[in-house]
Amino acid sequence: MSSLITPIDIASTLPFIVLCLFGMVVLLLEVFQRQGQSRSYLAYVSAVGFATAAFSAWLLMGVEGQLVFHDMNYIDGFSKVTALLMCTAGAVTCLIAPRYLAELNADRGEFYALILFSAGGMIMMVSAADFIVFFMALELMSIAVYALAAYVRSSRVAAEAGFKYFLMGAFASAIMLYGIALVYGATGTTNLAAIGQLLSYGAASGSVDPALLLSKVSEQGALAGAAGYDTTTGDLLMLNYGSGTANMPLLYLGITLVIVSAVFKVGAVPFHMWLPDAYSGAPSPVGAFMASAVKAAAFASLLRLLALAFFDYELRMGPMGWVQVTFFLALLSMAIGNLVAIAQTSVKRMLAYSSIAHTGYMLVAITAMGYGVGDLDLGASVVFYLFAYVFGTVGAFGILAYLTRSRYYVERFSDLNGLGYRYPALGVAMTLFMLSSAGIPPTAGFIAKFQVFKAAVIAYGAGVEAGEPGALLLLALVVSGILFSVVGVYYYLKVIVHLYMRDPVREVTASDSGPARVGISVCAIATLVIGLFPGPLLNLSEQAMSQMEGRHDGVYVQYEDGAPIEDLQRLMREGSR
């Protein structure tokens, strides 16, 4: 193994490097800033940083997907497309923040640096090829966000939110680490693709890389029966667990813990308790960032984990498979998220619960992706959904931030009364975000919901054809998803009703911040344009999934008298010659 870092390593992590560099620049600028001076321009600096990072990700689109940094990182379509997503969310967050921070006497440069570092962590996380990198990046992202949540030090609510978020996050990290340890114990490797191949039950045609496998599997792995290498004959020994996995409860415990801690970050019921407190307690721009970028990163890395490491048929659909887990999580998230959101009087809390509901819809697609023969391409609907969701959510939080002044927070529904007439453009934008969140055409949210449910229906069709068990349950999940989204329309429309059909109860004056207006307009236009012309973005999200390196498909096991038609061992033997 060479210890050199090649140019392609540097180039492929360019978005990450750019973000970190800009973060440091922002910190340095802050040092030379006199107290009391406005730091608003740092928002533009950070936005430029995000734009540069996004641009570098765009430039890398042409680069062929591959492993870099000693097989620790991927540069592939998936990481690049999701980097675009994160950069967009980060940039808009930076734009809506400055005036809000100034109003709350919290106009300091660290804010932007933290956002930049956190986004860097996200980009690293979704391109991770190894559990170690994945975990490091996760922490980089999370710790920055913990600090951000408690950023307004004078506010007790924010401090509480930040502290709770930190405690729960630390707890989730512990679970994640424990899960990783168990998986490592069972397989002897922390490399995601290697884990996926080792745990594959049948033929992994085309996606097997014996060299990778052998280089990644440690002594312990061999001892644990994961893989061995006969030095005299050059044959691979005991490569896949086959039906052996069924006898490994600790492996399943590990997988479950990893998945649980991942869905913890996306806020699926019953791991959602921290979320309403954190989203609504944190400053609105931070709430926007958490609800959009953090959630998007968490979902994207969940896709990556599932697609690379845990996509074997037995792991998904077996008696202990994760599809049943995501199934229930999806159902619960849609139900609790939508129903509890109805009862909220605070718009921020409503948005928090609605984001739980959105998690549920996306989990429907993930369930569909894992169901039956398993079709990773269905994950594209999640990527698309994330785009639509990010614009709608950041925009809505952004409007709340835009309206908040030093004298008062704008959080309750009644604060919005009559604002649609007072600020027509703002009213239209908020209406768009709400319609998009509710999934009503011609907005992005409609296409997104359609894609997600379409994915589930496709999986249902394929499942019926292949005679998989429980196909009807999947269809029931779709139907209940649609019903719950109808419930959701109630509280989204409530916002519009307050905007246009209620008399103001108190004077609300917008902060009139230029950058915030730019950020909100970007979101509103994107919401509408994606809704009208979804084609390009659909292609992009499909590209993200199809160009995900190391993805573990082709593992469509077909049983013939109970035995896999092809086995990995033979394939690998051929491959090693």
Next chain:
Amino acid sequence: MQDIPIYEFTLLGWIALLPLLGAIFNGILGARLPRALVSTVAAGAMGVAFILSIVAVWTLFQGRFEGADGHTLYGALYHNVFTWFEVGSLRVDFELLLDPLSAVMILIITGVGFLIHVYSIGYMEGDRSWWRFFTYLNFFVFAMLMLVLGDNLVVLFLGWEGVGVASYLLIGFWYEDDEKASAGKKAFIVNRVGDFAVLLALFLLVIYAGSLSVVELREWASTLSPAQVTALGGVLTAICILLFIGCTGKSAQIPLFVWLPDAMAGPTPVSALIHAATMVTAGVYLIARLNFLFVLSPTAMTLIAVIGGLTAFFAATIGVVQNDIKKVLAYSTVSQLGFMFLAVGVGSFFAGVFHLMTHAFFKALLFLGAGSVIHGMHHEQDIRRMGGLKDYMPITRWTFLVGCLAIAGFPLFSGFFSKDEILWYTLANVHLLGGVNLSWFLWFLALGTAFLTAFYMFRLYFLTFEGECRADEKTRSHIHESPLAMTLPLVVLAVLAGFGGFVGIPPVLGNALGGLPNVMHDWLYQVIGPGEAFFAYRFEGYGMAWMSMAAATASGIGGIALAWLFYGKPSDVPGAMAEKAAAVHRILSNKYYVDEFYAATVGRGVTLLGRVCHRLVDELLIDTLLVNGTARLMGFLGSVLRVVQNGQVQRYVAFVFLGIAIILYLVLR
């Protein structure tokens, strides 16, 4: 059928984009910009679009070649702007397609549209919503271009709805006036009925043909074997009739024609562009575009012909007694549209499109002339208070006269050629409905309409321009000829309305004059030829054709002569007749009571349904069961969740553990 080659041609995108850009520019900035700039941008966008259209059509013309059957073919130009969406096997491309048929349409739309934009600069002078007017007008043109250029029926439908919206906005342009605002609403609502039918037709097409691209549909229709056509007969008829219901809405035919006369509430240039020259002909265009589909359903075709013929006749009878200058023209538009549907219904798609074109010329001219009169008379529209205007407004008078001669079918004016074609094909082709051949019936209907048309148009002309001026002193002192921006378009349109017919010289005349070609028919052959081949002539030789032409000419001139007798000189015959046939006159003045009939049936029915829905669905189901029920459910859930979500981190962690435990139990049990 021979394959039609298509070539990529990027300029097409710009033709449609320019008016849109104009609309966006004026819509966003127009209120703050000087008036001259707003109108220059709007008219300029149209002018450039017109030039680009000429370039595009010229390119299409350059690509001509001789087809296998000896006819000249032109192929088509296309430009795929982007793929709009893909759902399952249905793929919708935002693709623009220019073939000879859409070429005729875009030339009319951009050309006449440009003239009307120029005219509006004069007509709308002083209106305070100047920028809004030009925004809407440009948007309308964009939508109309989508309608005619869209290869996919979804894009076409987008344009179809777009022109509906533009029409609504422009009819109710002076929305402070309640009557005008409600005229806009009426147009929109009546059109919804038709649009719904079009949507249903599109769904059926997706199910049975699997595509909505016109090119692919054409292929699909041409590969159907006779047995398949028989098997699909009911579906095809349903599709065609549903599409036609949409056309009756958009193109104001029986039974959905009631909105068009009211639409005259809009500014006159709008009436000229939207409610005469372009939008209302969309139905005719749709049928000509999908002629390969319609010919497969003889029932639907005959129905179209009958509805067209009846609309033409009845609208003409109403037109005879109208006294509002724009209302006369509105009914005449309904009537002429009826002619076009008669033409496509009897299988002569060429005659339909040809009449569409000549009608666009002379009706735009007549409307603009009427607008000029209204402008000159300070918004007086009642022809009983006009008269003698020829001395005050010579240009308007002469151009208007050309328009009247054209619409009356006076020999060698454009309307003569197109109307003659329609009459001839009506007689020559066989149209069976329930086993009865309706050829002669429809022919007499059309002949009667031609007579009535000539009569009421010259009644209008004589009452407006000839004789003594009946306006009061004050108005009379202000009457003036319109500015150049208005008269120039009149002159250009008058030339077109006068000579435009020579591109479609019927074979009977062409033959007699030594083999003059029917340019228009040859041009359109590629699109409509195969469809027209479904119909065969009943007559040998040119004898009957001469007869038909003579009859048409005679009825036109007869109508003019009668109008001259009644109104060309002071006479008390009309008044006496109105008294004698008071009942008839009352029925006609009240437009056969169609509006009242709809109000009593549809209007009241919908209100009743609304009330039932309000009681049952709204109050019982939604208010009582859902809302209050949900509230109660939420109260219960809230009390449960309060315990759970109490803000204590310890409890949150406990619940996470519980969650993990449950999942592990599920997974590892």
